[in-house]
Amino acid sequence: MSKEKVQIFDTTLRDGEQVPGCKLNTKQKLVIAERLDELGVDVIEAGFPISSPGDFTSVVEIAKIVKNATVCGLTRAVKKDIEVAAEALKFAKRPRIHTGIGTSDSHITHKFKATREEIIERAVSAVAYARTFVDDVEFYAEDAGRTDNEFLAQVCEAVVAAGATVLNIPDTTGYCLPEEYGAKIKYLRDNVKGIEKATLSCHCHNDLGLATANSIAGVINGARQIECTINGIGERAGNTSLEEVVMILRQHPTLDLDTNINSRLLYSTSRMVSESMGMPVQPNKAIVGANAFAHSSGIHQDGVIKNRETYEIIDPADVGVTESAIVLTARSGRAALAYRAKKVGYELTKLQLDVVYQEFLKFADRKKEVIDQDIHEIMHVCKITEARAV
Numbered sequence: 001m002s003k004e005k006v007q008i009f010d011t012t013l014r015d016g017e018q019v020p021g022c023k024l025n026t027k028q029k030l031v032i033a034e035r036l037d038e039l040g041v042d043v044i045e046a047g048f049p050i051s052s053p054g055d056f057t058s059v060v061e062i063a064k065i066v067k068n069a070t071v072c073g074l075t076r077a078v079k080k081d082i083e084v085a086a087e088a089l090k091f092a093k094r095p096r097i098h099t100g101i102g103t104s105d106s107h108i109t110h111k112f113k114a115t116r117e118e119i120i121e122r123a124v125s126a127v128a129y130a131r132t133f134v135d136d137v138e139f140y141a142e143d144a145g146r147t148d149n150e151f152l153a154q155v156c157e158a159v160v161a162a163g164a165t166v167l168n169i170p171d172t173t174g175y176c177l178p179e180e181y182g183a184k185i186k187y188l189r190d191n192v193k194g195i196e197k198a199t200l201s202c203h204c205h206n207d208l209g210l211a212t213a214n215s216i217a218g219v220i221n222g223a224r225q226i227e228c229t230i231n232g233i234g235e236r237a238g239n240t241s242l243e244e245v246v247m248i249l250r251q252h253p254t255l256d257l258d259t260n261i262n263s264r265l266l267y268s269t270s271r272m273v274s275e276s277m278g279m280p281v282q283p284n285k286a287i288v289g290a291n292a293f294a295h296s297s298g299i300h301q302d303g304v305i306k307n308r309e310t311y312e313i314i315d316p317a318d319v320g321v322t323e324s325a326i327v328l329t330a331r332s333g334r335a336a337l338a339y340r341a342k343k344v345g346y347e348l349t350k351l352q353l354d355v356v357y358q359e360f361l362k363f364a365d366r367k368k369e370v371i372d373q374d375i376h377e378i379m380h381v382c383k384i385t386e387a388r389a390v
């Protein structure tokens with residue numbers, strides 16, 4: 001039986017691009033949007049059209065070229081924002097307006113200096129107005145993570161009645177614990193009248209390193225859309241990382257959930273976004289980091305050489321990485337050295353390996369990593385000159 005689908009809403013070009021130094025021009029955004037469409041994301045949040053003329057143009061151009069995904073534009077719960085977003089999305093095959101307002105007491109008191117009743121009124125008017133332009137309107141309750149569940153349910157019920165098709169429950173400040181966030185989603189599912197007419201969406205920030213865990217808790221409790229970015233980029237500590245949630249769902253069949261993502265494009269997409277934004281990916285980043293499939297300790301290398309699955313839960317090919325890397329360091333053993341020596345042309349006897357290994361250790365103590373060129377030098381020192389020594 002086919003698994004239930006979780007929609008992937010990519011916000012690399014909106015929340016991701018808000019990161020200082022990550023600004024892209026329209027041409028760069030178009031290249032990324034085309035790749036996201038090919039990757040199989042369901043929704044591309046192309047920008048915040050009223051925020052600048054450049055962002056408006058980018059949303060217009062992205063809307064023209066995207067073939068499969070829904071193209072979405074962000075707005076505040078403000079008429080003019082909604083009109084500008086509708087104009088920017090007019091060429092989209094599947095347009096979505098993403099409108100919303102802060103719902104936590106902190107936002108209501110400090111940002112809006114309003115009452116809860118006024119917030120509900122503004123939310124309802126924004127959704128109803130957006131529905132006069134498009135059929136697909138997503139509502140975000142900003143800072144939902146710190147919003148009292150009972151009030152959040154009231155807001156959600158009111159905006160669903162006004163025509164919202166998707167309910168975004170952002171943990172804007174990355175505050176929630178996974179159990180708490182999951183319980184919030186479940187509470188809304190159980191207490192919002194008309195909830196079956198809308199899709200619940202997770203939008204989690206990573207301030208405490210819990211964005212991915214919270215999004216997964218959300219879908220386990222009934223959300224069916226995850227908002228995320230390539231490489232987890234985004235405001236402050238970032239957003240939920242697209243590659244992580246996609247692979248978690250794929251590697252855990254018991255969750256009975258999947259996405260439409262072509263995971264084989266994950267690695268190249270990560271590199272493309274990183275290069276285009278000038279934002280390096282940390283080497284130990286899950287799924288797409290340079291070390292995600294690299295093994296350097298002797299015990300692990302011996303296991304991986306015998307059978308990859310001893311220390312790898314994902315086949316690197318499934319995310320577009322050509323092969324696992326056996327990195328030679330002072331912690332590496334004979335198995336790893338023999339494996340790498342063979343790759344560069346030396347098939348060593350047991351006796352030769354004993355000699356070469358001693359020389360290798362001296363090299364490795366001096367260097368952080370022993371590379372192919374060093375292997376040739378070690379062979380030279382050990383007087384193993386034939387390319388296929390036996």
Ligand code: KIV
Nearest residue numbers: 015140142143170172
């Ligand atoms: O984090 C957040 O609350 C947001 C909303 C604007 C959706 O990015």
Ligand code: ZN
Nearest residue numbers: 015170172203
């Ligand atoms: Zn956000």
